[in-house]
Amino acid sequence: MARAMEASPGMIAAPTGAVMVVGGGIAGMQASLDLADQGFKVYLVEKSSAIGGKMAQLDKTFPTNDCAMCTISPKLVETGRHPNIELLTDSEVLGIDGDVGDYRVQVRRQPRYVDVDVCIGCGDCARVCPVVIPDMFNEGS
Numbered sequence: 001m002a003r004a005m006e007a008s009p010g011m012i013a014a015p016t017g018a019v020m021v022v023g024g025g026i027a028g029m030q031a032s033l034d035l036a037d038q039g040f041k042v043y044l045v046e047k048s049s050a051i052g053g054k055m056a057q058l059d060k061t062f063p064t065n066d067c068a069m070c071t072i073s074p075k076l077v078e079t080g081r082h083p084n085i086e087l088l089t090d091s092e093v094l095g096i097d098g099d100v101g102d103y104r105v106q107v108r109r110q111p112r113y114v115d116v117d118v119c120i121g122c123g124d125c126a127r128v129c130p131v132v133i134p135d136m137f138n139e140g141s
Contacts, residue, residue: 020045020105022093025053026072029079036084044079045088045107048136052076057137 017040021032024046032042044051055061056076058068079085090110097104114125134140 017041017101018043020093020103023053024048024051024079024087024089026055026075028053029075032079032085033075033082036082040084042082042085043088044085045091045093047090047092049090049112050137051079051087051089 019035019040020043021028021035022045024044028044028046029051032044036042050056052072055068055072060066061068061071080087088107088109090112091107094106094108096106
């Protein structure tokens with residue numbers, strides 16, 4: 001892991017390196033936010049098409065019976081909007097080479113078939129798409 005540059009009190013440190021967090025569940029999001037707030041450039045790699053992990057699929061959480069989305073939603077938004085975090089969804093780590101402080105990581109990104117810079121999440125493309133695939137978020141149903 002690279003070190004963040006030290007700054008004088010009151011100054012924000014510029015990132016001097018990058019960190020990769022593998023897994024975009026609740027722990028991966030929190031680790032990414034903590035590192036990004038310290039000034040690191042963070043690459044958050046998630047194998048599924050969205051961050052949130054299993055917690056995003058839950059209705060209630062044990063033992064308090066709290067709403068899972070009520071708990072995780074602020075972290076989802078903060079992670080997605082943080083300027084020091086780059087999300088790499090539909091991606092997996094294939095290999096890591098290098099030495100301490102100088103790693104090279106090979107990542108495979110699956111095609112999205114949607115231009116994420118233009119997409120507004122309206123669902124119009126899904127309604128006219130001729131290909132039907134299982135809904136993996138709902139365990140294939």
